Amino acid sequence: MKAYIYENTGPAADVLTLREMVMPAPGAGEVRVRLKWSGVNPSDVKTRSGHIPSTIPFPRIPHSDGAGLVDMIGDGVDDFQPGDAVWVWNAAWNRSNGTAAEFVVLPSEQVEHMPDGLALENGACLGIPAMTACHAVATDGGVRGQIVLVAGGAGAVGHYAIQAAKFCGARIVIATVSSEEKAALARRAGADFVFNYKTDTLVEEINKVTDHRGVDRIIEVDLAANIQTDVAIMKEGGLAVIYGSSQKEIALPFSPSIGRNICYRFFIVYKLSRSDRQRALLVLQDMLKDKNVLHNIAKKVSFANLVEAHELVESGALPGNVVLRIE
Numbered sequence: 001m002k003a004y005i006y007e008n009t010g011p012a013a014d015v016l017t018l019r020e021m022v023m024p025a026p027g028a029g030e031v032r033v034r035l036k037w038s039g040v041n042p043s044d045v046k047t048r049s050g051h052i053p054s055t056i057p058f059p060r061i062p063h064s065d066g067a068g069l070v071d072m073i074g075d076g077v078d079d080f081q082p083g084d085a086v087w088v089w090n091a092a093w094n095r096s097n098g099t100a101a102e103f104v105v106l107p108s109e110q111v112e113h114m115p116d117g118l119a120l121e122n123g124a125c126l127g128i129p130a131m132t133a134c135h136a137v138a139t140d141g142g143v144r145g146q147i148v149l150v151a152g153g154a155g156a157v158g159h160y161a162i163q164a165a166k167f168c169g170a171r172i173v174i175a176t177v178s179s180e181e182k183a184a185l186a187r188r189a190g191a192d193f194v195f196n197y198k199t200d201t202l203v204e205e206i207n208k209v210t211d212h213r214g215v216d217r218i219i220e221v222d223l224a225a226n227i228q229t230d231v232a233i234m235k236e237g238g239l240a241v242i243y244g245s246s247q248k249e250i251a252l253p254f255s256p257s258i259g260r261n262i263c264y265r266f267f268i269v270y271k272l273s274r275s276d277r278q279r280a281l282l283v284l285q286d287m288l289k290d291k292n293v294l295h296n297i298a299k300k301v302s303f304a305n306l307v308e309a310h311e312l313v314e315s316g317a318l319p320g321n322v323v324l325r326i327e
Contacts, residue, residue: 003101009050012310026074037124039065066099067123085114089127133160134280144169146216154182296320
């Protein structure tokens with residue numbers, strides 16, 4: 001099979017190479033998927049670049065998310081048959097063999113059936129972006145009746161998070177963005193109020209929306225950039241659910257945080273417990289059954305241009321998901 005590998009970390013153009021690899025065979029409890037699409041996420045490019053340290057052996061096939069058709073099943077697999085349309089998750093988590101390849105073999109519990117009518121390319125956006133959003137919404141009792149702020153509401157996770165919050169009963173959903181183009185994406189996703197963090201006075205505007213009571217929950221993409229604003233707009237006893245930061249070390253405003261009983265919930269979707277993952281998955285499945293979910297794919301890139309896909313994600317220039325078409 002053809003697959004992209006890297007044998008050391010570094011710039012995409014320097015380390016990613018297309019190789020002919022041995023076709024993997026599924027063992028007991030495993031499923032082999034003929035991949036049609038691979039999701040390219042920030043964590044994929046950060047691992048490839050070395051920004052995120054990893055002890056996974058080289059050579060590595062990157063990417064954790066993907067979608068395709070079941071090709072072969074191992075002994076003891078009853079939930080899938082060859083030809084089933086599926087999406088996969090955590091393919092490159094603690095493994096060397098991700099989805100930037102024609103085939104991937106995974107334990108059957110890391111393979112999910114595609115909902116009827118959902119395009120396969122959208123399946124490549126579910127494992128990290130959509131599941132991150134659904135967990136951020138569903139954790140700690142959920143958002144029903146709450147005022148929720150989604151930072152980065154046009155991003156790969158934020159766009160799903162707006163929809164998940166509305167689906168799960170949030171009273172008001174506020175989104176922050178950096179341009180009018182991104183504001184339009186957030187509004188289409190269902191945000192009730194959208195503010196530009198570059199031009200609007202966020203604390204003042206959000207306090208107006210909440211009648212100075214503050215927001216119940218913040219779904220945070222960049223804690224380092226937003227921590228001071230977050231503390232200023234959070235209600236007493238509010239929750240910040242954090243899945244990203246542009247800096248590894250952050251000075252936390254301790255006094256105002258403890259003085260208002262603010263709670264910080266950090267997580268990465270790769271390491272969700274079985275119960276947390278199942279709860280988020282149920283939210284996602286219910287949303288997809290509704291058939292009203294918008295999938296914000298910013299760019300579809302051909303298999304031959306994987307380096308371009310990595311560079312696009314690394315640049316942060318595109319609002320939404322980048323997916324790789326595997327011919």
